[in-house]
Amino acid sequence: MTTFVDRVELHVAAGNGGHGCASVHREKFKPLGGPDGGNGGRGGDVILVVDQDVTTLLDYHHHPHRKATNGQPGAGDNREGKNGKDLVLPVPDGTVVLDGNGEVLADLIGQGTTFVAGQGGRGGLGNAALASARRKAPGFALLGEPGEARDIVLELKTVADVALVGYPSAGKSSLISVLSAAKPKIADYPFTTLVPNLGVVTAGSTVYTIADVPGLIPGASQGKGLGLEFLRHVERCEVLVHILDTAALESDRDPVSDLDLIEEELAQYGGLENRPRVVVLNKVDVPDGKDLADMIRPDLEERGYRVFEVSAVAHLGLKELSYALADIVATARAAKPVQEATRIVIRPQAVDDAGFTVTEEGEHFYRVRGEKPERWVRQTDFNNDEAVGYLADRLSRLGVEDALLKAGARAMDGVAIGPEDNAVVFDWEPTMAAGAEMLGRRGEDHRLEAPRPAAQRRRDRDAERDEASEEYERFRPF
Template sequence: MSRFVDRTSLTVVAGNGGNGCASVHREKFKPLGGPDGGNGGRGGDVIFVVDPGVHTLLDFHYRRQAKAGNGKQGQGALRNGAIGGDLVMAVPDGTVVLDEDGEQLADLVGAGTRFVAAQGGRGGLGNAALASTARKAPGFALLGEPGQERELVLELRSLADVGLVGFPSAGKSSLVAALSSARPKIADYPFTTLVPQLGVVSAGEQTFTVADVPGLIPGAASGKGLGLEFLRHIERCAVLVHVVDCATLEPGRDPISDIDALEAELARYTPGLGGDLGNRPRIVALNKVDVPEAAELAELVTPELAERGWPVLAISTATRAGLRELSFLMARRVAEYRAALPPPEPTRVVLHPEAVGEVPFTVSPDPEEEGAFLVRGEKPERWVRQTQFSNDEAVGFLADRLAKLGVEDALAEAGATPGAPVTIGDVTFDWEPSTPAGAYTAMGNRGTDARLDRSTRVGAAARKSARAARRDGGAEPEDEGEDGGDG
């Protein structure tokens, strides 16, 4: 028998984008072929898809990490890198995706429903895409962005129409077995049901599903027993049925006190669920009336329960007494619930465009270091991730982009001085104001930037001037000595 898993944690890692390529076309008789580096491929996504053939989260219980394919690096001759393969994972209908803080990200209901759990990183641009009138042959390319990594929690909330609640050994599993073709474990000891059981019931023209969860006991909302661990499976139920054991021999128990205790536990636990179980229609099934004492007790408490506005039926799963009436009553309640629902709408793609006038970045003092600043924003952080800092020309290109965005002006207004530590994303550097964005900058060799040239090596022209100065200086004492000798 396969293991039932209805809650598990999972780490999803999307694929990294491929790096762009820095290449120059070389061909005989074409000395100025120009840049031809291709773009890197996009990283693969991690996608959850509802599959009606999957009924448990067992596969995710043994596979705690899911990683999509990485994009490939671009190549010369304008060849773009291959796109990383998406990782598509099948989940049961009714799966809820939560983040590590418990916030709901998606409620996957309906066959084929898809949810992108982690987005792949974008590929870096090659130098062919970075060429411009001012930079005709870039000696650099952009790096691919890392894929999104998230810690998720998956919960299975079964799509049952009717939920059976009751104390242990109240006969819930026997009722599911009597009404449907499901064959849950049935025994004469408490907590026989350790996992939720679903059964399909037909009554007239109506077909609906019934969920049997482990028995509830007083104090379940505080962690006692097993039932509250599986109450998420009746959260979506249209009708709740109290299955009451009228033949119990335990002292201090009777149908009224059992129902009141269960209602109190449901009320205490309801705030932890996404739905409100307190407003769901109730049906009371007084079970085991095949026992004479139980039949007398059921007849005694029926008027009091009926005063609450709940339908009350006396049933016996052993003799099948009252089961037909119960199944048709549940079918009517389910039909009323379905008729009250709004008409289903096709799944729509929701776009979230950026707000007009939204601040693209913020500059704030670094609380951990005096005189340092933090720059936060999607664009600056993404540009830093794409930059290859071992290439001076790439760093100069980053400086141009930041200056054009207004980061340098914002730093100056915030009081930053040359040499102040500035942190963008995971990179900290000493801020040196560069030329204004859009101003002409003399380009040097590929991979270099004159603004970042901090070399202390003496150039050839300087060495030549030094030699000439030494020759001139050495000649003067020699002339002075000759004159002195003649004197």
Template sequence: MTSFVDRVNLQVVAGKGGNGCVSVHREKFKPLGGPDGGNGGHGGDVVLYIDPGVHTLLDFHFQRILQAGSGKHGKGSNRDGAAGESLRVAVPNGTVVYGADGEQIGDLTGAGTELTLAHGGRGGRGNAALVSSKRRVPGFAELGEPGDELEITLELKSVADVGLVGFPSAGKSSLIASVSKARPKIADYPFTTLTPNLGVVSAGETTYTIADVPGLIPGAAKGKGLGLEFLRHIERCAVLAHVIDCASLETDRDPASDIDALEYELREYGGLADKPRIIVLNKIDIPDGRELAEYVKPDLEKYGWPIYQASAVSREGLRELTFALAEAVERFRAEQPPLEAARVVIRPEAVDDSGFEVRELTPAYEGDVEFVVSGRKPERWVRQTNFENEEAVGYLADRLANLGIEERLAKLGAVPGSVVRIGDHEFEWEPTDPSVVATVGPRGTDARMNRDDRKGADERLAERKARRAELLERVAKEQEARGKSRKG
């Protein structure tokens, strides 16, 4: 069985952000020293990068889930959680990434190219980072956000300058072995080659790569044979070379019909019509092969493509062929536009962009949900909220009100008790006047750290101490009186 894998489906999961910590600094004589909960660490990313030493997607055939490390939770004493470890995955040169919908996400070519597939979730802030002038000791912290999750397809398209196409046993692998240092498997039976072979050829000052397409037969573009699996490996080629077996023993085939049949498959596959062609009449070291090559050469001139005779065994005609391919490759390279340095494009948000959208839904289609709020900020805030903490829920309500969401809901006709969905959570709307929120202060203020309340606590403690001293003095007087009565 072949170990070549050039298409895999994967699940990508970035790391989850760590939760923030709720903590209050305490010492022996300072029980309420202020909040000191640390932030959670960010989750790790999943990154693909080109590694010249990797030539197949075989590793992904056994590992279908790519998962980065999650961030650690924050701790007390202002200790932030460690960030999750990013997962860097090596892929072959020429790897194309598609999303679950079939849309291309990235095309990785060239050593050093990287693509961040999934971003890790942000770590939640601890209560020390949530302190404000009106919320001096928050009794809650933010939850870490989940990382990105997506399903992708990796598809390998060999980066070769010259693609050899031809029927099985036409001698494509032998040609690659003769003009390069590649050593593909060669035998005298069809479908010997089960994986694309890639070789490097030097012709004068030009160096280029050459690859073949195994198992290309009529019907390949529709799944017959092996051609459909490997036709993608010639999409990037600068020139295609038709390798014709001039020593074939099959009497129902001839060079012209072979070319017509393969050209039909290339057209059916699509995207290869504008690539230049070269015809290679192979196996002229065999007398019958040389005779057939000379006989059919005038008939093949109708295609208007250069025609070369060659032999992988005797190496006859290989020098002329390699230089002709080099010239075609150089011509293709010269026609390519120069590479431009990557530019950073800054697209600032519109001044009147509120950052959210509120839509009224038809209950018949959305169940009990009447309104949906979408937007980067509100959805992130909801993910960060611990709904088991009443103070955290109040903090979320204040943020949504200050952003203007409640005002927008009221304008759309929402009433108390209307079901509102933000992200994955549904709520019964309890309106809050934004002006009241701004003047009264945030919900969840800790009265223990309020200056007036603290003053009252000190006065009550002084009163308790005075009463205790008075009680001790009374007990001492009573004991003294009993002692005198015994003496008398």
């Protein structure tokens, strides 16, 4: 059964914003109470937080779909909807967040580091917030925005200072068990270690972490054996330690060839060329192992490696190795630049940036893209004519109609606002007037009615005048 997972695909969905409320205050002896619809609540965010107590992504492997709660809709009497609760997901230290294309979104290192994986939707404004001097009693409210939903990939890269690499059964687990308090599984068969093991080592005033990475074999960088699954765990280490078995039972293997094959796999994986290397000749407590170590040590030192002869079983050479690794780690830490405080970079909008674009796509068809137009469309209730008229006013003030005219659009041309997979498409008709004076009853907008011929408008106006005269004659005082 799987007990350690270091790569998962996670489907996150933030909460939707609550809809605004369209309400009019009603109270005895106050017939004109005015709009009192409250705003909708904000949808909850999906937040990844580094937690030192979490060491695996197993929970997300079993439950990959995560969703935050929605915001509550507003209500009358200026009551705002309750905000949705944020969904906080703990992840191990060293988790890398990628999008579906493999692009890194965040590298989470350090206790408490956070990343908003899904942004909650904004709550819609109620009609009380939409009231103005021209539109005193709006008969509509704005809809809440949908929360952000996307697929992300979480990859765990172990945060350790020293990585022990080598063939299976070379003695890596035994070595980490005696250098630290870690208790990995130890046996005399290949692939004993199925998960990376971490241990903390104290050498003088230096404290560092050491990782036992599962065994590598030739072809690991192409997915053979277990190597490809765990090679990412050596990326953050300051020093690589080759554990060579000087008492291997296989007649077709020797420590130098093992070193060359592991180095070839690391080179094919890439990104580890500049890491310092240390070679540990293990199992020198065995007579044949000691003789082989004395034989190959000059060759390894001639290549430029620092070589240590140790025995994890007999506890030989461990102190020298521990302090040598501490010196390398301390030097690497001192060479790192001091991290500066996080700076906020302000990028003001360009003077000539209209906030949207209009592009012609085919004959008599145009597409409008931009944060504001697309957000306004998502907030509009298209079942309410007054809300649609309010959208037309906003787009006109933003300059969308002028841009369409400049792009060559004509009446009844097709216009889409938004991306191809989620756009609102309509037949465009230039607005000749905008504002509250065009409104009729609440929820209606005369601009959205079919235009009447001039003769019909005159007949209707005369009929309304005659009807008003008859009413006056009926009720006028004698």
